[in-house]
Amino acid sequence: MSVVQSIRSAAAAAIKALYNQEIPAKDIAINTTKPEFEGEYTILVFPFTKFSRLKPEETGEKLGQYLKEHNPDLVAGFNVIKGFLNLHIEERYWTAYLQQHFNNRNIGIKPANGKKVMVEYSSPNTNKPLHLGHLRNNFLGYSISEILKANGYEVIKANLVNDRGIHICKSMLAWQLFAHGDTPQTTGIKGDHLVGDYYVKFETILKEQAEPIIARALENDFKDFTGADLEKIQKLVTAMHKPEVQQDKDKLEKINDDIKELARKQTEIMQQAKIMLQQWEAGNHEVRSLWNTMNSWVYEGFDQTYKRLGIDFDKMYYESQTYLLGKDLVEEGLAKGVLFKKEDNSVWIDLTADGLDEKLLLRGDGTSVYMTQDLGTARLKYDDFHMDQSIYVVADEQNYHFKVLQLILKKLQEPCADGIFHLSYGMVELPHGRMKSREGTVVDADDMIDEMISTAAEQTNASGKLKDFGEDELTLLHEMIGLGAMKFFLLRVDPKKRMIFNPEESIDLHGFTSTFVQYAHARIKSILREVAADADKLEGYCHKGSLMPMEKEIIVLNEQFESVLEEAQKEMSPSVIANYVFRLAQQFNSFYAEKVEGKYIYSIVNAESEESQKLRTQIAILTARTIARSMKLLGIDVPERM
Incomplete structure (x- = not known):
């Protein structure tokens, strides 16, 4: 059970105990807490005020207190901002989550729900x-x-x-x-x-x-x-x-x-x-x-x-093979009185009562239109x-x-x-304007693929870091980077928005790009090779000490993947995944690069203790798996080295 599911179940039980009201757990709105507030997850309290007959702040205080008292393994503390109950999740929850999931090779795959979609x-x-x-x-x-x-x-x-x-x-x-x-x-x-x-x-x-x-x-x-x-x-x-x-x-x-x-x-x-x-x-x-x-x-x-x-x-x-199929539906519609014929023998449907207009479904000569075909x-x-x-x-x-x-x-x-x-x-x-097929000004997909791969090759070769790569490995890497850049750039924007595709911007190593995420994954893999990480040998390890701030933050962000996956499906938007995985890559980079007085305080290779190295190795393995799985959902592969 994810932390969101656990919170929903606990909150539903609390509402039942406090106000004798049955609420389906799935209907309780929970979001990740905004960065400017303390906590990890937030419950929207406003819907409960009709049961409590109290102000949102008072309702939040009562609910938070109940959750803390009756779910000590889950809720460590809380604060209320207007009608929002921000929860601090018990630290042991995060270390237990890490132990249970860091080596999950099927991360982000939910059981069959019995529903079929085309x-x-x-x-x-x-x-x-x-x-x-x-x-x-x-x-x-x-x-x-x-x-x-x-x-x-x-x-x-x-x-x-x-x-x-x-x-x-x-x-x-x-x-x-x-x-x-x-x-x-x-x-x-x-x-x-x-x-x-x-x-x-x-x-x-x-x-x-x-x-x-x-x-x-x-x-x-x-x-x-x-x-x-x-x-x-x-x-x-x-x-x-x-x-x-x-x-x-x-x-x-x-x-x-x-x-x-x-x-x-x-x-x-x-x-x-x-x-x-x-x-x-x-x-x-x-x-x-x-x-x-x-x-x-x-x-x-x-x-x-x-x-x-x-x-x-x-x-x-x-x-x-399908353009004639709608004619049967038209005949059935005429028989039901849903459709009507005009004097020229054309067939129509009147949608004016629905705020639309009359729609032609069959021409007078009996030929179909696009709508007829799509119906069939x-x-x-x-x-x-x-x-x-x-x-x-x-x-x-x-x-x-x-x-x-x-x-x-x-x-x-x-x-x-x-x-x-x-x-x-x-x-x-494109930056120079809209493409037109009639005038031959469209950019062919094949040409764009070639351009992206060529650009990837130029940039990676210029870095001088790939001297030990074989020719086949280089070719594969260039394709992975070039195609990944194109896919990520076109998917990172909400589908409903129009967009301008800029090939150069899409492959920037330091921008909001697939290249940035791929490099983060390759970097993690490099670290894991350096410490000779063996996920199977770490399987039974559960960290007993306290978590340092950024250790906790990156575990929390990894745990949110399941909620992000649900949101992407609900919103029908891969951009939700793209934004999340970029944030995760950024978070790991910050985690790894954090310094105090010139010393890396979250080092894995030179960790201050064996326990810290094991903990951070688990975090690195989990993060690499989550990045790879997220990118796969976008149709993008990630390299082992780069």
Whole structure:
């Protein structure tokens, strides 16, 4: 039982004894005590005042006194600050904790809780390679999966590949027109990069063809447009010349973007891509054969990148196999009266009563939209695994989409509806601004990996400390540092926040980085080698004397790992783990470097007594294990030496 669980149980028993009230122990709020106050853990007293009918301070005093008197092996003392009861935990508790856990090789692994969760992440398109934006998605999905596993959940890692649609046809058409039969084998270009090059090529030709159409439209020559598009472009050009629009930069920019999109639709190359999509949907043999071939190139490229990143999946779904599934749900919704048809035969759901709007689910010609597909896929995933929760790791641009998806599934009374959770995250930008796939300004994941490993190699080689490392060991270390730096930097920020990725900052040995934590771990391992530490021989040792201040502090911080793990799962945020492990690495560095009159007072190698050396060796072993386990939850390895 952790100290938090012990405190909760004791507090629940105290409330029962003092006020004859039954409170579930799990509902008692406990936090680590703030640094400016004395104590290790704090109980929030305010909820108990309705039972005590006393002021929060008086309630805290009574509760603290009861806990101290009836739990002497746990509570050594207390103080009350307004409605917060700060507890001093008995020192013997910490030495007993250290003895019991320092050699626990399964630290941070909780027993199975019987609940099943699917985490869907990555979700790449097969028209381009993985890029920097995908990296945050992949790292978040992988880390959340590992955090859930550590908290006792059965986890299915899933990937829904977007392998169909107009964007896929763009790459295919450009390859047909301009590749002259080039393949990854004949060009030496990685498959996903080769296909991505032709997506950029398509967009380049598209832009060239759209420019004269835009120019004519701005001169009120609308000969390139027909039907509804003609009406739209006329209204847009008229609107952009209004004085109020000319004075509003955002409105003017939006109209210009709309004009560009309408012009793009009229280009010859876009019309060709639409025809190819229609042929694909009709099952045209030639188009399907090219699609299979080019997708195979991309999948091979993806697999290589995933392997380098240490990312894996338990189940693969493909949009080409799921995009029609939602039509059955639509028919069922019509039969139940949840959905309705309009005059053009399109199918909708009215969400106005829920503060939203009407949502199209099936076009008049019977073709599905993204929402239709996602409805069907949600049912398919649930039928496959019957999970308690289905987590979608998708950027915050899709917040509205997932709100609507869950609401529609609830109205259709689908059993998967309640378990849907959108893990929304902010976009990643580089110091020079946002990336754009159309313009080929995205940073490929492979290029970023190479850059990070190269930077790691430059920095470690410049240190001059790796002369006795073999070539293979150096290669492994550079990869460990480079990939670790990238993962940690992208995970250390709360997922909900947008962020700027700075490669140089991410690998700073003295900053809030993976490199700092990895170095702390390697340093601990070096110390343990120097004292020839044998964890098994220390197994029975329990320190009987008093703990010095920083000895206690670092044991307390190690013990908090279990609570941190729970918080990371509750908040769905690996940043909780990243912040914790960085703090732990800092704490050990301070512990080891603490001096009085030029003498290291917490030395392990030159400890003042055999008992102190044993105690500090146990602390070092525990800290190394906690650091390694924490970093593993982030998908990061730590070196034995560095």
